[in-house]
Amino acid sequence: MNAQAPVTAKPxxxxxxxxxxxxxxxxxxxxxxxxxxxxxxxxxPYVLPAPSVIVLTLIKDWAVLSQxxxxxxxxxxxxFAAASIGGIALALLFNQSKWVxxxxxxxxxxxxxxxxxxxxxxxxxxxxxxxxxxxxxxxxAFFPVLSNTTLGLNSVDRNLAGLFQLYGASKPQTLRFLxxxxxxxxxxGGLRIAGxxxxxxxxxxxxxxxxxxxxxxxxxxxxxxGYRLNIPRMFAALLLLSLAGIVIYGVLALVSHxxxxxxxxxxxxxxx
Amino acid sequence: MSSGKTSxxxxxGLTHLAVSLxxxxxxxxxxxMALGPFDLTVRKGEFISLLGPSGCGKSTVLRLIAELxxxxxxxxxxxxxxxxxxxxxxxxxxxxxxxxxxxTSVRENxxxxxxLAGVPKAEARGRADAALAxxxxxxxxDAFPRELSGGMKMRVSLARALVTDPDILLMxxxxxxxxxxxRFRLNNxxxxxxxxxxxxxxxxxxxxxxxxxLSQRVVVMTARPGRIQADIRIETVEPRGEAFRTSAAYSDYxxxxxxxxxxxxxxxxxx
Numbered sequence: 001m002n003a004q005a006p007v008t009a010k011p012x013x014x015x016x017x018x019x020x021x022x023x024x025x026x027x028x029x030x031x032x033x034x035x036x037x038x039x040x041x042x043x044x045p046y047v048l049p050a051p052s053v054i055v056l057t058l059i060k061d062w063a064v065l066s067q068x069x070x071x072x073x074x075x076x077x078x079x080f081a082a083a084s085i086g087g088i089a090l091a092l093l094f095n096q097s098k099w100v101x102x103x104x105x106x107x108x109x110x111x112x113x114x115x116x117x118x119x120x121x122x123x124x125x126x127x128x129x130x131x132x133x134x135x136x137x138x139x140x141a142f143f144p145v146l147s148n149t150t151l152g153l154n155s156v157d158r159n160l161a162g163l164f165q166l167y168g169a170s171k172p173q174t175l176r177f178l179x180x181x182x183x184x185x186x187x188x189g190g191l192r193i194a195g196x197x198x199x200x201x202x203x204x205x206x207x208x209x210x211x212x213x214x215x216x217x218x219x220x221x222x223x224x225x226g227y228r229l230n231i232p233r234m235f236a237a238l239l240l241l242s243l244a245g246i247v248i249y250g251v252l253a254l255v256s257h258x259x260x261x262x263x264x265x266x267x268x269x270x271x272x
Numbered sequence: 273m274s275s276g277k278t279s280x281x282x283x284x285g286l287t288h289l290a291v292s293l294x295x296x297x298x299x300x301x302x303x304x305m306a307l308g309p310f311d312l313t314v315r316k317g318e319f320i321s322l323l324g325p326s327g328c329g330k331s332t333v334l335r336l337i338a339e340l341x342x343x344x345x346x347x348x349x350x351x352x353x354x355x356x357x358x359x360x361x362x363x364x365x366x367x368x369x370x371x372x373x374x375x376t377s378v379r380e381n382x383x384x385x386x387x388l389a390g391v392p393k394a395e396a397r398g399r400a401d402a403a404l405a406x407x408x409x410x411x412x413x414d415a416f417p418r419e420l421s422g423g424m425k426m427r428v429s430l431a432r433a434l435v436t437d438p439d440i441l442l443m444x445x446x447x448x449x450x451x452x453x454x455r456f457r458l459n460n461x462x463x464x465x466x467x468x469x470x471x472x473x474x475x476x477x478x479x480x481x482x483x484x485x486l487s488q489r490v491v492v493m494t495a496r497p498g499r500i501q502a503d504i505r506i507e508t509v510e511p512r513g514e515a516f517r518t519s520a521a522y523s524d525y526x527x528x529x530x531x532x533x534x535x536x537x538x539x540x541x542x543x
Contacts (some may be wrong), residue, residue, distance in 0.1 A: 159367045159369055160373040163371060166363070167389070
C-alpha cells in the first residue's frame with residue numbers, strides 16, 4: 001500500500017484539481033459567451049439581461065432582495081426542521097409498532113406522490129399564507145427523511161441485535177445504543193435530500209400564492225418581476241435561490257461528513 | 273413449540289454441571305427440523321467443541337443455551353452463579369463475525385454489556401480496559417473497529433464476551449474467517465485464557481484440527497437434524513502447545529474424529 005502511494009498520489013492530485021477546476025472553467029466560459037452574445041447582438045435587457053447587468057441589479061436591489069432571501073430561507077428552515085423532526089419521529093413510531101406503520105405508511109406515500117404544486121392552492125385557502133408555505137416545504141421534504149430513517153432502523157446488523165438481546169437490553173437502550181447509531185448514515189442522507197427539497201417546497205408555495213399573497217419571498221419576487229417585465233431582477237432572484245440551494249446542500253454534506261468521518265465507509269477516503 | 277423449557281439448574285442438584293440439554297429439538301417456523309433430539313451435558317470448567325457439517329445445528333445449540341431462541345421441545349438448563357441478577361451475564365457469546373459497533377471506539381464496544389446493565393461508568397471503563405489487556409489489546413482502546421485487523425477485531429469481540437466475567441463462554445466458529453497463522457495464535461491465546469480464568473467453553477467449529485487441538489471433548493454431530501454422532505475425549509499432557517499440534521497423538525485423535533465425522537458427510541454427494 002505504502003509503496004503504491006507516491007505513484008497514485010500524483011494522478012489523484014491532478015484529478016482533484018480537474019474536478020474543481022473544470023466546472024469553474026465551464027462556468028466562466030458560459031458567462032463570457034452569454035455576455036458577448038448579448039453585447040454583440042445588442043439584446044435588450046427585458047429579453048435577456050447580460051450577466052454584468054444581473055450582478056448590478058443584485059447590488060442595486062440588494063435591500064429588497066436580501067429581505068426576500070431572508071424570508072425564503074426562514075420558510076425553508078422551518079419546513080426543513082418540521083420535516084426532519086416529523087420524519088424521524090414518524091419513522092421511530094413505525095419502528096416501534098408495525099400496526100402504526102401499516103396504518104399510516106400508505107398515506108405518507110400518497111402525500112409524497114401527489115405533486116405539491118397541486119396541493120398548494122388548497123392549503124392557501126385553508127391556512128394562513130405563511131403557515132401554508134411552511135406546510136408545503138414540510139410535505140415535500142419529510143418523505144425522504146421518513147423513508148431513509150425507516151430503512152436505517154431496519155438495517156441493524158442481525159448479530160448485533162442478538163447481542164443486545166443476550167445482554168437483556170431494554171427497548172429504549174436498543175434504540176439509543178444500537179438502532180439510532182446504525183441508522184445515522186441513512187438519516188443524514190435523508191436530511192441532505194430534505195434540505196434541497198424544503199427550498200423547492202417553499203418556492204413552489206410562494207409561486208402558488210403568487211402576487212395575490214402578502215408574501216415577500218424570492219419566488220414571489222420572481223413572479224412579481226415577471227409581471228413587471230423586470231427581467232434582470234428575475235435573474236438576480238433566481239441566482240440567489242440557486243446559491244441558497246448550494247449553501248444548504250454544502251452545509252448538510254459537511255455536517256454529514258463530520259459526523260460520520262471516523263467510522264462510516266461513505267465518509268472515508270479511498271485509502272484502503 | 274410450547275413444551276420447550278429453559279430453566280435454571282441451581283435447584284436441581286446439578287451443581288457440577290454448567291449446561292445440560294435433554295432431548296432438545298428445534299424446528300424452525302418454515303418446518304425445517306434443525307436439531308434433535310439432542311442430549312448434552314457440559315461440566316463446569318470444561319472445554320468442549322461441537323463439530324459437524326454446515327447446517328447441522330451447531331449454532332442452534334449455542335443460541336438455545338444463550339436463550340436467543342427457545343427449544344421446540346426438551347429442556348435446556350444453564351447453571352447460574354448465585355446472586356446473578358442481570359440477564360445474560362453468566363454467558364459470554366462470541367459470534368462468527370466480530371459483530372462490533374462500527375460507530376464507537378473499541379473501549380466502548382467492550383464496555384457495552386456493562387453499560388446495558390447500568391454499571392457505573394468509571395468501574396465499567398476499568399473492567400473494559402482490563403478485559404482488553406487480557407486479550408493483548410490494551411493499547412487499542414481508543415481505536416475504532418475499522419482501524420483493526422480481522423484478528424484484532426475478533427480479540428475485541430472476545431474481550432467483550434469476557435467483560436461481564438461470565439461462567440460460560442459460547443463461541444460460534446469465531447476464527448473461521450481468519451488466516452491460519454492468526455488462527456493458531458488465537459487458539460493458543462484462548463487456551464491460555466481458559467487455563468487462567470477457568471471458564472466453561474463451548475466452541476463450535478467445522479475444523480477437525482481446531483477442535484482436537486483446543487478441547488477436552490469433541491462432540492461430533494450428524495447432518496441435519498443434528499444429533500450426537502460421537503463424543504470423543506481428548507487426553508494429553510496439559511498445558512497444550514505447539515508440540516501437541518505436531519505430535520503423533522494429535523494426528524491419531526484427528527484421524528479418529530475425522531472417521532467419526534465421515535458418516536455425517538456421506539449423504540452429501542454434492543460436496
